[in-house]
Amino acid sequence: MDDGEKKEEWKWKKIGEELERERKSMQKTWRSRSRSSESRGGGGEGEGEGEGEGEDEGKWAGKVLRECAKAISERDSKKTQHLMWMLNEVATPYGEGEQKVAWYFLQALFCRATQSGERCYKTLTAVGRKNESFEAARSLILKFQEVSPWTTFGHVASNGAILEAFEGEGKLHIIDVSNTLCTQWPTLLEALATRNDETPQLKLSVLALPLPVPSSLIKEVGQRMEKFARLMGVPFQFNVISAFSQITKEALGLQDDEAIAVNCVGAFRRVQVQERDNLILSFKSLSPKVVTVVEEEADFSISTQEDFLKCFHECLKFYTLYFEMLEESFPPTSNERLMLERECSRSIIRVLACCGGDCCEIRERGVQWSQRLTNAPFSPTPFSDDVLDDVKALLKRYQPGCWSLLLSPPSGIYLTWKDQPVVWASAWKP
């Protein structure tokens, strides 16, 4: 071995040692951070986390992730690598809340850094689809509704608004563009059957999201709905809509004596940003009595590359809340929660790492949707006191202290989780 090689070797050794040292220090940092989360206010060591850390000492994931995102947007590959590596050490989808958030966002950031977002998304989706079935979907949705009002909030508000708009009508037709797989409708059917002396007939045309929903799945759902309606004694008809383009008077076969309602839950965000106004216009063309819109409250719109960081922050904030909500609502070992978290991971990747393409999950805030709807033009109708009472009664049935209702005139109400608005529900009239 000559001198040159020795030198090389020594150099590499040095680099190795240096890396080792850095690794150890990072681990120490992380350990101290998580330790300090246990001993609140115990003051984690070093790193000048001082400012405003008080209650955030345990929330290391957000900080590191933000750093990482910043590094990516600045194209600082060394720092990116370091941070990613460090996150990788401590993140896991099976750990506690912070670790989960770290894991899923790390995955998304990695995809972004390596430009593999689309591919990763497709793989994850395929895997998810493989394990899907009616039973799985059903148990997932119903269990989620049982432990958390995240979805049922929108259902109760929308159903209330729809029932009031349909007061006195004999032929009802609801256009359901949503991701609920019709879990919203049994309570509406029951209300129709019991509230009125004369039970009206109901036609339900459903465009199930996210597209494409396997046709067998939607058919199964449809048959269940038909059976249940029969049980309730409500004359019922179920139609399947297969595309947004079919939302027209002719394609849906709307009749003049029908009272129309459009129910749009978790659907707008799945529409291409530039198509959203068109969709609203198509709703208007149906001359509905009421349009109910329910969306999650977050703003993921990225108009330019520079907004990536802003979008990232939003995304992180929203999903941290969501994960926290899931963690506290579900029992500790819950398969359903894992499924929901995985669904989130796909969404996160889609938002952060997929640029364009036909996959889309850009959320907007209630005020933004309101703006779009007002431009249609639609005018907002406030929820009646009865409906609000129903919603409040609903929230009472869940975990006390975490959930509450926030009124937001002129349009809509918010469901709040620990005082953070998370879901927005509203009703509109043409």
Next chain:
Amino acid sequence: MHKYSSLALFGIGRCIKGPSTLPSSGPTPCSLTETETETFETSLFASAHCLATLSNIVYSQLFPLSNMQMMPGDPFSLSTSIGGFTQEQNTNPNPKPNPPPKKKRNLPGTPDPDAEVIALSPKTLMATNRFICEICNKGFQRDQNLQLHRRGHNLPWKLRQRSNKEVRKKVYICPEQSCVHHDPARALGDLTGIKKHFSRKHGEKKWKCDKCSKKYAVQSDWKAHTKTCGTREYKCDCGTLFSRKDSFITHRAFCDALAEESARLTSVTTTNLNFKSEEGASVMNSQHGLGRGLISAQGLQNVSGIPQFGPHGFRLDFNGMEQQRPSLSLWLNQGNPHMNNNNNINSNNSAPDVGPNYMSSCSSSGLPEIVQMAQANALMGSSSMVSNFGVLAGSNSTSANLSLSSLGKRGEAGGTVVDLASIYHSEGQNNNSKPASPMSATALLQKAAQMGSTRSTNPSIFSGSFGVMNSPSSQTTSLNNNNNGGAAMMLGSNTATDFSSLTHSSNSFDQLVMQTNGQLQSEPVKLKLHANAVEHNLTRDFLGVSGGGGGGGGGGPQFLPQELAKFASMGSPMGLSQFTSNR
């Protein structure tokens, strides 16, 4: 003579005119002649009774006791108890000799034809506090209350007595024109009743439950509701309990038990549940794209053709993923008019990308598709298949879908089978069914669960079972004899060694066997099998809610264990040979 003194104490003696020479003042007793005593006693008794009656009225105002309690056999004890009462009371000069008989209530909906019909205006009906004190303007609901209040103002007051003449019964009609109780023939006999009715039906609902936000017009209704709100539990047919109505409703709409129930309800309406070969053939013939299957199917219907079945007999498309139609139930519906509906709904058969994971709605073909589907779904491990057993009782396509939809589930066979076993276990318990088989349903299912977890991907299951079809031929008589037991009888000497194949195999097995049996034996067996389901259904209330899980299991699951057992004996994942060895 204490009677007299008591009377005198209350000044009653003063009112009694007659031959007696009672002193008008003071309770000094004096001697009375016999006759005088007699008369006196009669009138005394009468007045005592009046006093009692009077006291009743007063008491009922003051203390909410029923009148009857105050009708004493011993009025004087009553008198003494209200001894402190003022002496200014007026007495009723027309006493009744006996306590009035208890008021009879007419049967609901049949007002007394002699009754006086009273029509009050809405204002009067809704009026509370009609009686106002002129001094302080305090309102009272009853005149009696006002009178008592007036005493406090030292105003003259008079309490109304009970009327002495026979009171004419009053009935009230609702002032609302469109109401059914506006008609005197449907009048209500009670003033409070008509008031409540008017509020409930035509009034504004001012009272609201804060738990479920249900509204009430009458306060007492609301109070009664808040006491029970939230305490009521809802039980689904599948056995799950809910404390919340909304989650119960949503669950029920998607529950498998509902699908089964509806299936059984539809089976009630079907009159012909046989698989007449001609009928079956025609139905199958009408199926699209099942040429190969048809041949086999028709072969199936022929008893003698059964032995041809087996891996070779079935010219099925073993890779028929593109035709996965969970038409399991269709063979059941061959006599069922509902089948046509299924055809219409499920005319679109294509979902190739979905693969075996999703069972699309049934087409109306019978057996062939079942076979195909079974083949197509190598993994029969889905427990939901077991749930489809309930479909046996004449379900329509939905149930079949429901069971088959998770056929594609992988790796969950064991656990889910066990779960289903417990479901059926409980359902079996709920039912009054008599498992006449040697092995109980529960035991069979549990056995299945034990054996079931490993047999997941065996495409030859089907072929095996088909070959097996022949076996029952010798035992069909036993099937005839015993509905539920029939399947178990089939077990015969075969223990449930291949129970796993049952649990994993699709219901098609059951149905194939059923069909086979039907063909061999057809009507009696099938009808009996279904009859069981039917009678269980007929006793359930429509919603099936209050019946709890009682009827839930119904006839369907009853069969399942039997069928399972049957298949255990017949089906073998190892192929035909194993079966032949069992023979």
